[in-house]
Amino acid sequence: MITALVKKRAELAGELAAHDRRRRAITDRLAHVDSVLALFGYEDDPKAIKPRKRAPPRMFKRCQLRRTVADIGRQLPELNDNRAIAVEVVSRMGWDHQNTELVDQVREKVKDVRKMKRAGKDGSAVVWRPA
Numbered sequence: 001m002i003t004a005l006v007k008k009r010a011e012l013a014g015e016l017a018a019h020d021r022r023r024r025a026i027t028d029r030l031a032h033v034d035s036v037l038a039l040f041g042y043e044d045d046p047k048a049i050k051p052r053k054r055a056p057p058r059m060f061k062r063c064q065l066r067r068t069v070a071d072i073g074r075q076l077p078e079l080n081d082n083r084a085i086a087v088e089v090v091s092r093m094g095w096d097h098q099n100t101e102l103v104d105q106v107r108e109k110v111k112d113v114r115k116m117k118r119a120g121k122d123g124s125a126v127v128w129r130p131a
Contacts, residue, residue, distance in 0.1 A: 059109070068092060069113050082111045 034046040059065075072079060072088050079085050086107035090097045097103065 086110045
């Protein structure tokens with residue numbers, strides 16, 4: 001038990017050191033950009049510039065999940081539970097279907113796709129459900 005904890009602590013300490021190195025590198029790049037801003041005449045405090053967050057990477061390409069769920073609905077009509085469909089989607093994507101966090105994320109997306117409404121030919125709303 002102690003050996004495993006020592007190993008885990010060493011891994012976490014290494015991960016922290018890597019984050020520190022990355023933080024220092026980003027701080028250096030930020031200082032460089034601040035100096036270039038001053039060089040071009042920026043007079044305000046650069047630290048007052050609001051940081052922007054990057055959007056997380058997309059899990060699926062456009063309409064990929066909708067098509068996959070529709071394929072699963074046609075090929076495996078016995079799957080009518082969002083979780084079961086999510087596990088099948090994760091398997092088809094080649095991801096680890098044992099990862100419960102990933103399956104839960106995909107399940108939420110599958111739930112949204114399954115209750116998505118499409119306009120019917122006569123203009124009425126049609127809810128897609130697997131046959």
